[in-house]
Amino acid sequence: MFNSLDDFVRAKLSALEAAHLRRSLVDSFREDGVWIERSGRHLLSFSCNDYLNLTHHPKVKATAIAAIEKYGAGAGASRLITGNHPLFAELEARLAKFKQTEAACVFGSGYLANAGIIPTLVGESDLLLIDELSHSCLWAGSQLSSAQVQTFRHNDLAHVEELLAQSRGEYRHALIVTDGVFSMDGDLAPLADLGALAQARDAWLMSDDAHGLGVVANGKGSVFASGSKAPVDLQMGTLSKAIGSYGGYLCASQPVIDLIKTRARTLVYSTGLPPASVAAAIAALDIIEADSALTARPLANAQAFTRALNLPLAQSPIVPVILNDEM
Numbered sequence: 252m253f254n255s256l257d258d259f260v261r262a263k264l265s266a267l268e269a270a271h272l273r274r275s276l277v278d279s280f281r282e283d284g285v286w287i288e289r290s291g292r293h294l295l296s297f298s299c300n301d302y303l304n305l306t307h308h309p310k311v312k313a314t315a316i317a318a319i320e321k322y323g324a325g326a327g328a329s330r331l332i333t334g335n336h337p338l339f340a341e342l343e344a345r346l347a348k349f350k351q352t353e354a355a356c357v358f359g360s361g362y363l364a365n366a367g368i369i370p371t372l373v374g375e376s377d378l379l380l381i382d383e384l385s386h387s388c389l390w391a392g393s394q395l396s397s398a399q400v401q402t403f404r405h406n407d408l409a410h411v412e413e414l415l416a417q418s419r420g421e422y423r424h425a426l427i428v429t430d431g432v433f434s435m436d437g438d439l440a441p442l443a444d445l446g447a448l449a450q451a452r453d454a455w456l457m458s459d460d461a462h463g464l465g466v467v468a469n470g471k472g473s474v475f476a477s478g479s480k481a482p483v484d485l486q487m488g489t490l491s492k493a494i495g496s497y498g499g500y501l502c503a504s505q506p507v508i509d510l511i512k513t514r515a516r517t518l519v520y521s522t523g524l525p526p527a528s529v530a531a532a533i534a535a536l537d538i539i540e541a542d543s544a545l546t547a548r549p550l551a552n553a554q555a556f557t558r559a560l561n562l563p564l565a566q567s568p569i570v571p572v573i574l575n576d577e578m
């Protein structure tokens with residue numbers, strides 16, 4: 252029987268296939284953060300965000316199991332209804348302290364965090380400046396916000412300055428968003444200088460530290476990469492990478508967090524993280540804060556790798572190796 256949906260989708264898939272852009276999922280059994288079994292082969296993995304191998308740390312696993320025993324396998328509801336199990340407050344206090352902000356809010360994932368935070372803070376009469384290489388979920392949040400989105404050239408402070416000089420006056424508020432560590436290229440945003448620029452023009456600055464927490468600046472993340480804390484109003488990040496668990500977060504001032512907890516749609520209308528994920532994140536933070544040799548190792552390894560291959564010196568544990576076309 253003719254089905255226009257399947258017909259449409261098949262045509263789309265063949266076009267993707269022809270362009271070498273069709274992708275598929277492969278069973279991947281990660282024995283730990285280093286070794287993986289895939290298609291019957293035992294492989295050394297260079298392609299994982301579990302930078303500190305904390306997904307498999309005995310203390311992290313034991314803490315997660317204990318949380319399931321005590322609080323159950325799931326949160327049961329949105330945090331604003333009955334899903335706010337006591338582990339959230341503990342994790343949020345720990346994150347705020349580590350990031351040197353007044354408060355924090357934990358989300359279901361990093362993607363949900365960005366999709367919720369940006370539309371809560373800016374709207375139609377606001378300007379949003381975004382680095383052209385920002386992560387997909389910063390774009391998603393930007394589009395959901397209905398703000399006037401303008402793209403700036405990657406890490407180009409002069410371009411940000413130019414756009415602010417041109418347009419800032421026409422809008423009520425302005426928000427600058429950028430990855431702190433760029434997820435595909437591994438370089439860092441100039442957060443201290445961006446923060447100064449933002450302050451001079453009454454713009455707000457948000458950084459996404461998904462790949463910085465746990466592995467940059469003694470584990471404190473890209474906002475601290477210059478040696479002191481850069482003036483970043485909104486420090487967003489994920490619990491799903493070096494932390495080895497799952498979830499997202501925002502660290503910011505108390506009023507900002509109060510508003511986010513009242514209005515961010517991806518927090519209000521989505522179920523709270525399972526207790527095990529929150530407990531695992533707390534246990535991982537304990538390890539990250541206590542072991543600076545561990546948090547220094549991924550960058551040292553990446554730099555050894557770039558030296559051996561004669562690539563530009565790694566600034567983060569992400570080393571891009573660019574392979575011509577899609578094929």
Ligand SMILES: *Cc1c(COP(=O)(O)O)cnc(C)c1O
Pocket residue numbers: 360361362363386388430434459460461462489490491497498499
């Ligand atoms: C991975 C990533 C995210 C998404 O985080 P999840 O917790 O995996 O949803 C957001 N931003 C950046 C820059 C990332 O690399």
